[in-house]
Amino acid sequence: MAEVTYLEALRDGLAEEMARDERVFILGEDVGAYGGAFKVTEGFQKRFGEERVIDTPISEVAIVGAAAGAAHMGLRPVCEMQFIDFLSCAYSILTNYVATARYRAGLKTPMVIRGPSGGYVRGGPFHSQNPEAAYLHTPGLKMVAPATARDAKGLIKAAIRDEDPVLYFEHKYLYRRIKEDLPDGEEILTPIGQAKVVREGKDLSIITWSAMLWKSLEAAEQLEKTDGLSVEVVDLRTLLPLDDAAIVATVKKTNRVLIAHEDTRTGGVAGEITARINELCFEWLDAPVKRVCAHDVPLPYAPTLEDFVLPQTDDLVRAARWVAAY
């Protein structure tokens, strides 16, 4: 048993897949000699060679496009975006070329794009984004966002083995803040497309993912102590394709739902989940579905501003009380 951080679990997962499968290679900015801006690929170039850990120019379009070309030819590229905010630079080639390749042309494009997402780290507007809503609307992509060290490892390994392009959004707030015992020698693979009930409950469900999982669990503890509420917490883990079965199951169990995400509200993933609940199990609801999200502003830098804009545990507690009392 070894205690590893979220970042180490991700790194181990990457390294295991590179050792297991020589088709896997990494390309990105400063990933080689430097080991990546957050040191996710530290030591990789020495271990796996320059050809499999490629330092690229500051060219997100080239990174994503070249990965696609290599994937068509049977390799398994993993692209690092130095910050996931910069994936928007490659938005066109990702959504128009990569995501459509199988459908329009029968081209196999097994590739992963990963990078640090999320706020609570005073990163300001361009080093804090949660980009999932921008890609939720694109058929042909998969999208995962681990909240735990186990899933950080299990989802990167599953993403690399997947036959389709997978966006892997790791949360930089969690990198070194959470630790978990992961058994040595156990092959950890988290199935893509499967949510997980992290905390069982019967009065109310919080559906969430990534760093908001931890705030949701904190809120659930507090609500149990202060209000005697039994709160279920569901970690979606995969955002595309959404695990409708898990969403419906928790709605049918508690009949009251709160959806919590760190991204801004308008056009956010919570809106899609709400629509699905409406279509699939409206009659099981005892209260309106409520969202707790960031305010609709670019994410500001100053701690007072960022803390105000991003959802906090107190926001979850207040919203949960409202839903429970409805």
Place this chain on the structure above:
Amino acid sequence: MTSTLEPGTPALHAGLSQAQLHELYYFMRLTRSIEEKLVNLYRQTKVIGGLFRSLGQEADAVGSAYALDKGDILSPLIRNLGSMLVKGATPVEVLRQYMAKAESPTRGRELNIHFNDLERGFLGQISHLGDMVAVMAGVTLSFRMRREARVGLVYVGDGAMSTGAFHEGINFAAVQRLPLVIVAENNGYAYSTPMHKQTAVAELVEKAAGYGVRGAQADGNDVLAVYEVTKEAVERARAGGGVTLIELMTYRRKGHAEHDNQSYVTKEELEAWAAKDPLDRYARHLTEGGRATAAELAAIDARVTAEIDTAVALCENEPLPEPATALDGVLAEPPKAELEWYRRLDG
């Protein structure tokens, strides 16, 4: 075929045998005749979408693709039907694509010559210009990682070279010294925009220096010159010499697509380029140089006509795709969700 070579004439011309010289003519003629047939089908409303011509550019497409070996991969643009034919795309595939048939290579999902077969060596484009330079950088990266002596070739034009994707793609390929040949077809116009509004350089080949790659230039209406300049770049790339940017000087004698009446070009300009027609020019070159007789070329023309007629007869009346096939193949494994609840309302 009877040799018409006069005594003392070298057996090879541009390093090509007489059969190969005739084959170049065949592919250029096939390109032009398929497009002419498509015009007929377009006017009969059998072509569903737009029709893109490469009239006047057949030499640059055919000659450059002909310089590749089996195993090499090219990525065409919309005026590179000829390149795809050289790489083994067939008339019936092209016709089915334009007519959106169920049996078309993309099963009715994509238009015109947007299709691919990596086995035969062509990787279809998307409409977003410049993207394929980055993608072909990845294809050629895979060649190098696997120690395969294969080369990639990607087409761009005076328009595509203005995109950010082109810049990122060529720069990455240059830095990595990948076995990639980038063929810039300078045909004067990107849709209606002339080159001087596209770029401040006088010649596209000047851009090579900015990327630290080798530049080359040739008359795009001379199929043998195109072949030779491309062949040299291909062999250089195969030997580890990195990227070459080739500019081929040509002219787009039709509008952007069949609907475009070319109001932005003069009659004189069109006539001047019609006089430099690459197919006529090559036919003259072959006959006057004693490398083909008029009868031999006429036989090739007849063969092309027959092949196209056969292809049309085969696919003209084929059905369009079944509507529900539109849902197949977005992902390797279809999602389990049953979201389209309203489709079940009647059942």
